[in-house]
Amino acid sequence: MSETCRLSRNPYRLVKSFCQDTGLGSLLKTTPRKETAMKLTLTIDPTVTETTVTIIAPKVNSEVRAIQALETDSLGRIIGTRGSDATVLDVRKVLAFFTKNKAVYARTANGDWRIKQRMYELESSLAASDFARISQSEIVNISAIENLDLSLTGTITVHLKDGSKFFVARRHLSTFKKKLGF
Numbered sequence: 195m196s197e198t199c200r201l202s203r204n205p206y207r208l209v210k211s212f213c214q215d216t217g218l219g220s221l222l223k224t225t226p227r228k229e230t231a232m233k234l235t236l237t238i239d240p241t242v243t244e245t246t247v248t249i250i251a252p253k254v255n256s257e258v259r260a261i262q263a264l265e266t267d268s269l270g271r272i273i274g275t276r277g278s279d280a281t282v283l284d285v286r287k288v289l290a291f292f293t294k295n296k297a298v299y300a301r302t303a304n305g306d307w308r309i310k311q312r313m314y315e316l317e318s319s320l321a322a323s324d325f326a327r328i329s330q331s332e333i334v335n336i337s338a339i340e341n342l343d344l345s346l347t348g349t350i351t352v353h354l355k356d357g358s359k360f361f362v363a364r365r366h367l368s369t370f371k372k373k374l375g376f
Contacts, residue, residue, distance in 0.1 A: 232257070274300050274307025283307060286324070289338040289354050291316050293331040303356060326373045328352060329363035336373070 251258050274283045283300055290301045291313065298313060299306045311319075317327050327333050334352055343351035350362040350370065362370050 272300065272309050272311060274302075274309050276305065276307050281307065283309075285320065286335075289335050289356055290358070290360060291325075291333040292360070301354075301356070301358060326366075326370050328360055328366050328370055330365075332360050334360055342374075 247261075249258060249261060271282050271284055274281050283302060288300045288302055291309075292299055292301065293313060298309050298311060298316070300309050313331065313333065316333055317325075320333065324336055325333050326336055334354065338354050338356075340353045340355045343353065345351070348367070349364070350367065352360045352362060354360070
């Protein structure tokens with residue numbers, strides 16, 4: 195036997211309320227321009243073994259991205275090693291992930307730490323609203339961007355708060371611009 199309830203609420207308020215209740219308030223970075231109603235269907239079925247969320251929308255907008263970010267922020271913490279030292283890294287404090295000599299590193303304010311995850315694993319696990327893939331070998335934390343250098347040739351240089359810089363590959367240029375909103 196299953197129970198279904200339907201309610202109409204503003205999707206941004208719904209996600210905002212959930213994020214604040216669960217301590218994920220950092221996922222909310224933008225306010226939607228237009229408040230629209232959203233239909234939410236909750237089905238309680240004791241025979242189901244795995245919770246499933248389905249989003250049906252006319253396009254991917256800030257509300258959909260915020261909801262997606264709730265599910266994709268599954269890393270939380272990762273283990274970084276440097277020589278004989280190992281530390282637990284808070285993913286939100288990582289400035290960038292990059293590869294060097296076939297190894298993956300996390301750049302933090304305390305330096306570079308080698309991690310075991312592969313780039314494709316990081317890309318699929320990191321919060322979509324907080325991180326952006328800028329090349330085959332680099333993922334940057336959007337909140338760690340100090341400024342962008344837009345050249346006349348169409349390339350973008352990303353300067354991070356620690357002074358490091360990364361270059362956006364042409365292949366990732368359009369998705370990077372869309373993620374930043376220009």
